[in-house]
Amino acid sequence: MANDTMTSVATLMRDSQKEILADWVDQQLKDPARTQAVPESSLRASSNEFLSIFQEAIQKGNLDNMAAPEWEGARKMLSELSASRALQGSTPSETASFIFSLKEPLFALINKQLGAGNIASSEAIVRYSKVLDQLGLYTFESFQKSREAVIRRQQKDMLEMSTPVIKLWEGVVAVPLIGTLDSARTQIVMENLLQAIVDTNSKVAILDITGVPTVDTQTAQHLIKTVSATRLMGADCIVSGIRPQIAQTIVHLGIDIQDITTKALMSDAIREAMERTGWSVIRNTSQES
Template structure:
């Protein structure tokens, strides 16, 4: 919706640019609720930058759609602003408020020029209001997108970090599982474990579930999958770290894991693995 106003918006803005800017900055600085994290200098800078780009984009004639190429520079600037403000500790509403606060000095220019109740003036107010709303929301959106990207990255890192495969002894690897065992985790555990088995030529893999908070049918299913994949590779799996409650849950649920070797603790599992590998140990008490 583009309605022609008698005095084009951009002319009005460029005519009173300095006035609007000073008033805007004054308003922002006097605002008590303003976030203290943003220094005055950077506020002045970003305000004048915003007005400059705003004028530029409006002069090009497009006042409805900020997705258009005319607004490219503005979008870029807002994305940067949103990111720096977020790192300075501002909330997304603070950043959006920064843009919404331009309405006051801007509208103040519109109405006296054209008089109260002027339809043209109100049309211009409406148009500008819509535009500034869009720009404000854009900063909030960018903020959210940046945060989501961070969350996704951290999630991925956590997944990768939470599944270390440890070489315990020649031919023995162990995976201490920590956290809930869902299908995505199982997939990563399987991949890293099987690769490690190939790399180290291990015959025995120990899956330690001490850090798995609960075991339900699905978790058990995932464990069984890992065990059978390991078997297909030609290695044997021992499940260790089964807490008493978990043992009871497994029995209650009627999950059949009869053909899997299970041990109460990791130590027992390592002992068993070494014994199978033909290792034996002796403790010399006199040297203690």
């Protein structure tokens, strides 16, 4: 009997797809959560596409497991839809109600064809309600996932951008660190710095922490790691930009920064680096104005 209902609903849907589509799009358009992110034409197109896929899937008869292969087409379409909507700037509830708003037109159709209030129609409604709930949750989850992927990518880009390695002079490179130095950041700083040392054949690297707001034990650990990796490569590392408060914190916390060369200002570090690489800066007094 359950099977009969399913196939009959599938047939129903096929026969009155136009009607449902109009009704459904209508529902979506008057949804108060709707933003202007998705234009009506594309809304209509994706609704129509989904109805065909949906009707094909229910015809195969598996209404219990949305992870089954019969539903692959529907899942694929929904995750693509969520991903594009996440990028377009739709809200999560707007995206999820794409599916939830199908309930009303579908149930109206079932009631109309099977007769409102009888066992067959209420049974069908309960079953389809479950199916649409599952698909709605799936859509919501996909939306969330695409958002997370966007955030992850942005984080990665930001990390890369926030750690430029500058060649200061022949044999001297510098990294001005801005922001908190956590372990993910340290990894990127180390990779970029060490690669720059190899590429430019630099003997001295300057790590400037003027833009690092606080130095705690963890941050100091990360600095020490970076310095020792530089040394293993055969280059010197000078840490500069140690503000007075930071110097006090380091002493207060009892952090042992071992034999790391530290300088208050980046200019001091540059002077030291030039000296170590055999350069000297001479001011030409005759040109002084």
